Amino acid sequence: MGRSPSCDGETGVKKGPWTIEEDKLLVEYIKEKGHGSWRRLPKLAGLNRCGKSCRLRWTNYLRPDIKRGRFTDDEEKLIIHLHSLLGNKWSSIATKLPGRTDNEIKNYWNTHLRKKLLGMGIDPVTHRPRTDLSLLAGLPGLLAVAGNFVDSGAATAAWNMNALKLQVDAAKFQLLQGLVRALTTAAAPAPAPGMDNLRALLAVSTGGIDQNMLLQQCQWNDMNNLPALTSSAPTSGMHNISGMFDGFSASDGLSSTELGCHGGVSGRNGTVDPMVADDQECKNNGGGGVSCEETPASSPFDGLQSLNLIDDLNTDGGWKDLLEQMSWLNSSEL
DNA sequence: AACGGAATCAACCGCCCTCGG
């Protein structure tokens, strides 16, 4: 079916900024006769514009009930609140702000509020605290308690050496997120003592771990509701490990979907963000026993493969080799 | 004063939905 493009079949109509004279013609015509059919209006009003352009000019600028000027603090708060509930439904949001147009609200969001939220450490899409920077800050502590999973001394030393570099390296940053995620949601086939202690560590929030951010990321409601780190091999965690290695196998320029990380581009082309799916799993299962029934098709889960990978990592130097491959470490400096 | 980059926002684009013939 497909509707013809805007103003097609109306060749020669003027585009671009409206002049005062055009505004006057449009306002006077609508005041006198109403807009009626927008398509016929331009001809009747003596305007060389397409009907759609007239409608936009009227609804977004010339309408007498439009409130102009700066948004008040209350309006800002209301927009942010409504956006958290409705998303980019600008017209719906606009109905709650008398005198403001959807276009004006949309522009204000994109130019001011979005940046404001980012500056406050809040993700403007999810309206949840950003997990990226705080999780990065807590990585050494997490690695330190991962016991058999990683050589904590080496990891911490590596961290100190590379912290600055990592902060500006987006691809590796995403890998870090995947690593943190895996370490905090996966159980090893035979749980390491360090993993058993993770709960205790989180409780006292040592090692620079941002406890709240970690809880946010996993959708754990409170410290008493942490998932048990048992040997029951939660498949969601295994899935994370598997997804993480999919990322490792690629060279630079890893995508967020490959890694299953928050903060990347997701949803625009209909892909499922695996991390979001996992978050949902956590939530649905009350943070307890985790199932993986809804593992996204974009990140195929191979439990056996994951187990083999973990076995490989737990052999001598496995994790160290991995980190070296990721070029985070220069082994000669350890 | 001149320039360039960033920020702003009016206007446009094109897809989608509704409704009437």
Add this chain to the structure above:
DNA sequence: CCCGAGGGCGGTTGATTCCGT
């Protein structure tokens, strides 16, 4: 029920303004 005109909507563009150097 089908089709297409009309209108609504969210995303994007680009001209203009602002601001720092």
